[in-house]
Amino acid sequence: MGKFVLFDTRLFAPGADLSGASNKIELSSEIEDKETTNYRSNGWKEVIGGLGSAEISAEGQWEAGDPSMVDDASWSQLGGTGPYTVCPTDSVVGALAYFTSGMRADYKVGESVGEVAPWSGTVKSSWPLVRGQIAHPPGLARTSTGTGTALNLGAIPAGKRLYAALHVLSAAGTTPSITARIESDDAAGFATPSTVGTFSAATAPGGQILRGDGLAVTDAYYRVAWTISGTTPSFMFAVSLGIR
Incomplete structure (x- = not known):
């Protein structure tokens, strides 16, 4: 896969496809660095890998009234864990996918008068990011x-x-x-x-x-x-x- 523009990123949150209600999806992962510097480290800081973690954050246009819509899905998932899958471009068979089991950690709605009603939310991993x-x-x-x-x-x-x-x-x-x-x-x-x-x-x-x-x-x-x-x-x- 070469360079591309984000036009068709997909987000699946347990039993809902939130792709059509999202206009920003970010995926991050990290490994904690644990210091092991000692007198034989030749003057350089030494680290080894500790705990790993991943986070999915997304935002977009608010909708409600059906279990497949972002407000209904977010409220039912808040505080619970389940599978989350992100595809950078499309979701056909063989398409690249990142997924994990994560906890829906937060959910935010609302904006100033005259703005399109937005939403945002974050998932924090409970399993490795795959x-x-x-x-x-x-x-x-x-x-x-x-x-x-x-x-x-x-x-x-x-x-x-x-x-x-x-x-x-x-x-x-x-x-x-x-x-x-x-x-x-x-x-x-x-x-x-x-x-x-x-x-x-x-x-x-x-x-x-x-x-x-x-x-x-x-x-x-x-x-x-x-x-x-x-x-x-x-x-x-x-x-x-x-x-x-």
């Missing part, structure tokens, strides 16, 4: 059981984990239910897929996040698969995958 890819796009409705596109994320070395975030953005039908899982294989054709993680069944908009056990995995290809049940069910959802 750099990955979109495994399922938000704008594609699913009405039956199926599988997504294979992504070549590479093998997982010992000590690292596969992370996955699920954002169920809408659910329709009578008693609709979706259970999503992450599968791996050693080839893009997925002739012998293995399930490496399963989300809880979802019947309404919301978000979930999971991670692997830290053991080495030789498979290089990963995809999302889902089982849907109910009467005339229909789901819109986004999934992000990554290794850290």
Whole structure:
């Protein structure tokens, strides 16, 4: 990806797509520096890495009246933790995505008379920030059981984990239910897929996040698969995958 202008940045906050209500999204991460300077440091300060943290801040135009809108979503999420995914440009399958499990730490609304009603908010990480890819796009409705596109994320070395975030953005039908899982294989054709993680069944908009056990995995290809049940069910959802 070369240089580009921010035109289509995406923000998914548990069960809401806040992209259309946002005009500024910032993502930051840092590792604490802990000093270890001693008499053998040759006159230079020495540091090692301590605790890591990440923060997502966003702002935009205020809307309310539906769970998918920023005011309803922000109030329901305030003080709680869940998955948050940021895509610098678009959210098609394979698009670059940063995601974490974080706590919605603050929410602000209001401005001077005559101004477009704004909002702003911050999420502080509870899990590592992961750099990955979109495994399922938000704008594609699913009405039956199926599988997504294979992504070549590479093998997982010992000590690292596969992370996955699920954002169920809408659910329709009578008693609709979706259970999503992450599968791996050693080839893009997925002739012998293995399930490496399963989300809880979802019947309404919301978000979930999971991670692997830290053991080495030789498979290089990963995809999302889902089982849907109910009467005339229909789901819109986004999934992000990554290794850290």
